[in-house]
Amino acid sequence: MAQAPPRRFYLLTSPRTASNLVIRILNLPNQPSLLQDTKYEYFFGPVLGWKFQHHTIGKHVDELSEEEKNELKHSYQVCFDALSIQVDTAAPQRKNMFVKEHVGWLTDPVAETKFVFGEHSTCEQPWTIQTSYASTHTALNETILPDEYLKTWLPTFLIRHPALTFPSIYRTTIDNEGQQAARDDPAHVLEMTMHWSRTLYDWYIQQEYLSQFNAENGAHWPVVLDADDVILNPQVMIRYSKVIDLDSSLLNFAWEAASSEELEQISKIERRMRSTISASTGILKEKASAGLSIGTEMSKWETEFGKEEAEKLASWVRLDYTDKAPDLHKPDSTTPNAASILGLPTELIHIIVDHLHPVDRVCLALTCKSLASAVLSAPRLCPTTWSRFNDQRYSWLLPESYSLILRLAHGWIPKDKLRYCWKCHKILPRKAEYFRKRLVYKKNPKWDAKLQIPKSTWEHMSKRDRYKHLIEMWCGSPLEDSSSVYCDFCREKNPAAPLIYPVVCPVCMEQELTFLWKIPRKPWFRKMLGKIFVFILKTIGVVIGLVIGVLVWIIRTVFTQGRKGWKAICS
Template structure:
């Protein structure tokens, strides 16, 4: 929704295990001549979400949070916007695009996230997490019904939003496997793997943001959507996505050398800059989530079968995870399918 009077800015909205890092690798974001991004390719709101979720906070209703907890989380979101604005200013000064990839729930208002399991949240509690943006974005700061983020409508309208999706029957078991590895590495307790996975197994926040885009008066076209299956099997769709995003298709790559595998570098941030042990934890966690990509020299088409039978996948999940987890995955998959199919119908095709 960025206009001619605002910097060229894009947020790629994802959820875990949707091949978003692969898309950045194919687009070759670090070597796009007219793009500026963070060393992580975005993730400006990573620290804020981690702050919101630490110490088991999401296990209790927002109304039970202390004022200190709310203030700490609000401060983390405000820092994220400050960092984002600093990169945006640099990009604007150099007449380039600022690009950021963010998981949908990372800049979701924690009140809505908590509301998934603890019921409705008061307007006052929602306001406690909403950030303040510079007055240059307008004196009013509103939050319309489909804007569940911490960012006001007036600010979001200055960004072009794009979305990457993947069939839930592929994304959700992949996420659960990653969470199991996190448990083995000591990042999560065994009992947390299910809870963390289930709260992330949703495309409702992606769909809400997509619908929000369609409601804006200055959005004449449908936002960009790309399916992970097309990233892997349909290079023409990725090329068209690149073109419509305003990037250089000549910089794209579908193969890469061994020494070019890593798509992200986890540099010190506000949460870990002064804590080497914490930084090492973040880097190790990133290596788990990026293991498939970092072990590749190109697109692995085996990761995305062209046809998916959920019933057949459930049989596989029972053998791999056991009945209880298979049932959880099946429910999460079937619950997410309407949102996935809706978004898929609006994807870029070639």
């Protein structure tokens, strides 16, 4: 039987995902299927070093000088060439390759800029490293490597709960750079997210070439390794080692702590990054996320980093939770209630959204940021779905925007504190002092049936009492909203609801009841009005002149004809 061609295995990780532990267990230097005496990780580390040195982390790609761009591109290329040399050495020896890399270190600076500053923040084309392959760069590929090159690897994604990795990243920043630097470290926005792993995972699951390797060794590519499983279940690593053609009998589950001489040989930052693994003699089970709750973690972070920084961490963890692949998801560990909709993966929220009327989608999206991002990212939502709701030009044509307002008014606002005014379309408080400051009080409001008070009573009220009545009508009304129109839900609840005059806010009411038309004080308007008046007068003058002329002519004709006739009779 012909021997299978050598394989390339990529372990794609993020910082603080227990990747050093995985490498330690796999015992790579003693595995006969792999190339010996080589580097197994961080080929792109020097790029990060360059960015640190030139303070370009988190910088907009358009702000880099041409020289900086060229140097950075060159740095990526040098790293890639070092990796290629190793790949080229392994192939003729029929050895497999196993390389670990942080996905963030492979990320294209243009994709980083778009992630931080917005999709349309730059016109720069994606950067792509020169390889011996074609250089296609499809949308989900946010790395500096072309599609064709990524397809030469079999990918494994190592993931760990963000409530453990993010504070761990924060802690190492404090130790390496100090407390103040950690507070406004521009790298955190890029690091405190699973976006890069998630997007590359999404790219890989679309690649058909992986299916031909699926049956081999019981693997299903891309493989997802959860740090929790690595820590709690040794069987997982034994199975994984078989998937990647390693000898499982050589795996390491216990080792000696690193000696001080060994620690002396590595740099200070690296020493900090490896501190857990160096001090350990085996797997530390307390590093797993089982039983983790954000609330408890949050109070620990507050003590450790301060309230403001703890809130920042919590928001990164929460935002990230909607950005994870479904199989990376464990709703019971971060959300307080396992049945909460927030615990559902984005894909399931998309299915729910698909069944909703567009108005209800808006209402769902308005409940919180993570649901908003899930709703907005739902497929089959195109601009035309929304234009009927947000384009005021068509509001008279299509009733949808009205039904949206209605549902917003009936739905989620706390009715005891806020009410919706159907006239100015504002949601306003039920507080008297809010309106006392905003009313003009210049004129005395006239009576109207909407006031729900007899005309005679109104006539006897002082101006002050009339204004008081306008405010009380709004603030004290038992009605939940002022539209008097019921949505389907509310109509079912109250089938015999009486039809009454809608209550509008005191500001709208004052405008309506004190309205009196006057000639605007604009000179051009008055001038034009004068001209029209003169024109009308002249026209009337001409018409009157004509009528008088015709009458005089008729009288004269009748008179002369009569005289002629009279003379004829007499003579």
